[in-house]
Each structure stands twice: as structure tokens, then as C-alpha cells.
Amino acid sequence: MSSWSPPTRRVVDVVEFLVQRGEQRCRLSDVARELDLNQATAYAILQELCAGGWTTRDPSSKTFTIGPAFVAMARQLDQTxxxxxxxxxxxxxxxxxxxxxxxxxxxxxxxxxxxxxxxxxxxxxxxxxxxxxxxxxxxxxxxxxxxxxxxxxxxxxxxxxxxxxxxxxxxxxxxxxxxxxxxxxxxxxxxxxxxxxxxxxxxxxxxxxxxxxxxxxxxxxxxxxxxxxxxxxxxxxxxxxxxxxxxxxxxxxxxxxxxxxxxxxxxxxxxxxxxxxxxxxxxxxxxxxxx
Missing domain, CATH: 3.30.450.40 (GAF domain)
Incomplete structure (x- = not known):
């Protein structure tokens, strides 16, 4: 699918990928492989999402999942x-x-x-x-x-x-x-x-x-x-x-x-x-x- 802004599209793809995985945690390599991103790009996106609370990173397993800020926003939207x-x-x-x-x-x-x-x-x-x-x-x-x-x-x-x-x-x-x-x-x-x-x-x-x-x-x-x-x-x-x-x-x-x-x-x-x-x-x- 074509995109007006490929960098923005990559962020959207990462969020959608994590949402579809639900509670299943993903490694950086999983995200990069599934979305055909290089690991540096995937890491930068995930770090920014973590900073905003949209994703969380487990330091022990080094895996990512959807974060509390995103879940709270989704619940608020659902109520409307x-x-x-x-x-x-x-x-x-x-x-x-x-x-x-x-x-x-x-x-x-x-x-x-x-x-x-x-x-x-x-x-x-x-x-x-x-x-x-x-x-x-x-x-x-x-x-x-x-x-x-x-x-x-x-x-x-x-x-x-x-x-x-x-x-x-x-x-x-x-x-x-x-x-x-x-x-x-x-x-x-x-x-x-x-x-x-x-x-x-x-x-x-x-x-x-x-x-x-x-x-x-x-x-x-x-x-x-x-x-x-x-x-x-x-x-x-x-x-x-x-x-x-x-x-x-x-x-x-x-x-x-x-x-x-x-x-x-x-x-x-x-x-x-x-x-x-x-x-x-x-x-x-x-x-x-x-x-």
C-alpha cells in the first residue's frame, strides 16, 4: 500500500502489529522481521512509543507489548x-x-x-x-x-x-x-x-x-x-x-x-x-x- 509519509506509516505498522499480537510479547527482531524494517529503525520507533506509554518493554526478556497509555486511550474511545x-x-x-x-x-x-x-x-x-x-x-x-x-x-x-x-x-x-x-x-x-x-x-x-x-x-x-x-x-x-x-x-x-x-x-x-x-x-x- 502506498503512503504519503513512509516514516509515519512505519509507526502505524508497528502499533498495529503489537495490537494484533495482544498480550503476546514480541522481541525487537520479531517486529523488524515481520514488518521488513531494519533493527535500528524498529528500535527507534519502539523507544519513542515506550516514552509515550504506547508500548512497554520488559527489561528481563527484552520484549515489547502494548502499553498502558494506549490501552487507556482505547478504553476512553470505546466509551464514546x-x-x-x-x-x-x-x-x-x-x-x-x-x-x-x-x-x-x-x-x-x-x-x-x-x-x-x-x-x-x-x-x-x-x-x-x-x-x-x-x-x-x-x-x-x-x-x-x-x-x-x-x-x-x-x-x-x-x-x-x-x-x-x-x-x-x-x-x-x-x-x-x-x-x-x-x-x-x-x-x-x-x-x-x-x-x-x-x-x-x-x-x-x-x-x-x-x-x-x-x-x-x-x-x-x-x-x-x-x-x-x-x-x-x-x-x-x-x-x-x-x-x-x-x-x-x-x-x-x-x-x-x-x-x-x-x-x-x-x-x-x-x-x-x-x-x-x-x-x-x-x-x-x-x-x-x-x-
Whole structure:
């Protein structure tokens, strides 16, 4: 990923790395190796973070972990975001009710950030809080579906779609998502990772064969969405069922979803999607009326 300020990006990378490791302590060599930094740079960053209380160093083991100042700041921030806490509670409940992994995500400009992820036994798809996905088709349809027309167009354009028929299918997909109240995302775990990696590339760097693969995935997802869930009998492979949570301004603030990554019948899609939508609706305000 490109950066406006590589030195600042390195600091962010170190903090994110330590957060993801949780209570597991890391040596200087671990940080340098995992983030591809030289040890002098990694040491300077960690020393500065230690000085601010964002990290701590155990003098006996010479290892680092997240420090008390960072933890206190995170807790203070959590207390100011009741919507996020409610979504995390909903994800926990949904994981228990469905047996599937569940997640909470937030949109920050052109990026989707995983706020919380509740795993499930044998889940083929796992993410960690802080991980990012591009806000581009096919990711984040519940953010795009309730957005203004210009942003919906950008969601399609960011995926690099140039085919007018496919672009129209994606628009229909967003309309179906909005009408239904939740998204049905037809995608296997390996497919999700592959498309994510491809979409991280700049449009000009995507080869014709890669573009054809992405278009094939998008077409498959939109074709599934065009089917009537209550009239369809064949089971579909479903990667996610996601619903929007609205803030007091009527904007989509967060998404809550479950990740089956298995085949589901129409009845199962409606039942589980309805569960997700009810949890989401119980958190935020009512969705805005169609314009």
C-alpha cells in the first residue's frame, strides 16, 4: 500500500502489529522481521512509543507489548462510541445464534475497516480488528446501497468495472440489497481473499486476465442477487449476510454481518438474513425512507 509519509506509516505498522499480537510479547527482531524494517529503525520507533506509554518493554526478556497509555486511550474511545459497542454485542449474539463467524465493519472514505470479528469453530475465513478491505464492489454493499447515487457509482468504478452490462447488474444488486434490508454476498473464502488482493492493485496494474476474473466474480455475485430468495430452491454458496446500522443522521455508520461460507437454501438465507437485519435495526435508528 502506498503512503504519503513512509516514516509515519512505519509507526502505524508497528502499533498495529503489537495490537494484533495482544498480550503476546514480541522481541525487537520479531517486529523488524515481520514488518521488513531494519533493527535500528524498529528500535527507534519502539523507544519513542515506550516514552509515550504506547508500548512497554520488559527489561528481563527484552520484549515489547502494548502499553498502558494506549490501552487507556482505547478504553476512553470505546466509551464514546456506544453504537460500536452495541454492534459488537450484536455480533457476539449472532455468532451464538447461527454458529457462524460474525463481524462489525466501518467505512472510512474508500476503505472498510474491521471493527470486531467473532470467530466460530472451523470458520474458513478469519479477520482481525483493524484489517482493511477496499470499499469497492463486491465489498461493502450495505454501505453503498443506502448511499447517494454518486457514491454508488464510485463503489462500482473503484472495482475497475468498464462493462456497462455488469455495471447495471451491480446497480440492480444494490437496489435488491436495499429492498431486502440485508446483503447476500455469494463468495467463497479463497475467492474473497483473491479479489481483495486484486482490488488492492491500481487499476492500471491489473492484467486483462485478472480483470476478467474479477468481472466473473462480480457477475456471479450479482446473478445470485437477482434470484428471488423465496422462490429459489437450489442452495447457494454464501460468504456473508450483512445489514446496515444507521446513526442519528440517517447514514450507515456500521455494518453487522455473519459469514457462513457454506451453501444455504433460500429459506436459510431469509431466516439468517432476517436475524442479522433485526439485530442491526435494534441498534441504530430506522433506515431513511426511499427518496
Amino acid at each position: 462510541r456506544p453504537l460500536t459497542r452495541s454492534c459488537s454485542a450484536a455480533a457476539q449474539a449472532l455468532a451464538g445464534e447461527t454458529g457462524f463467524a460474525a463481524s462489525v465493519s466501518e467505512r472510512l472514505d474508500d476503505v472498510l475497516v474491521v471493527v470486531d470479528f467473532v470467530s466460530a469453530p472451523d470458520a474458513p475465513f478469519r479477520m482481525s480488528p483493524g484489517e482493511q478491505l477496499p470499499f469497492a464492489a463486491p465489498f461493502g454493499p450495505c454501505f453503498a446501497a443506502w448511499d447517494v447515487a454518486e457514491q454508488r457509482d464510485h463503489w462500482v468504478a473503484r472495482s475497475g468495472v468498464e462493462n456497462a452490462t455488469l455495471a447495471a447488474q451491480l446497480e440492480d444488486y444494490l437496489n435488491a440489497t436495499r429492498d431486502r434490508g440485508f446483503s447476500v454476498e455469494r463468495m467463497s473464502a479463497p475467492m474473497a481473499r483473491t479479489v481483495q488482493a486484486m482490488l488492492q492493485l491500481h487499476a492500471e496494474d491489473v492484467s486483462d486476465s485478472m480483470r476478467a476474473h474479477i468481472n466473473g466474480v462480480l457477475s456471479e455475485i450479482t446473478t445470485a442477487a437477482a434470484l428471488s430468495p423465496d422462490g429459489q430452491t437450489a442452495a447457494l454458496p454464501v460468504g456473508a449476510l450483512t445489514a446496515p446500522v444507521f446513526d442519528r443522521h440517517g447514514r450507515v455508520a456500521l455494518n453487522v454481518g455473519v459469514h457462513p461460507f457454506r451453501e444455504l437454501t433460500a429459506q436459510q438465507i431469509l431466516h439468517i438474513g432476517g436475524q442479522v437485519a433485526r439485530h442491526a435495526q435494534a441498534i441504530g435508528v430506522a433506515p431513511p425512507a426511499p427518496s
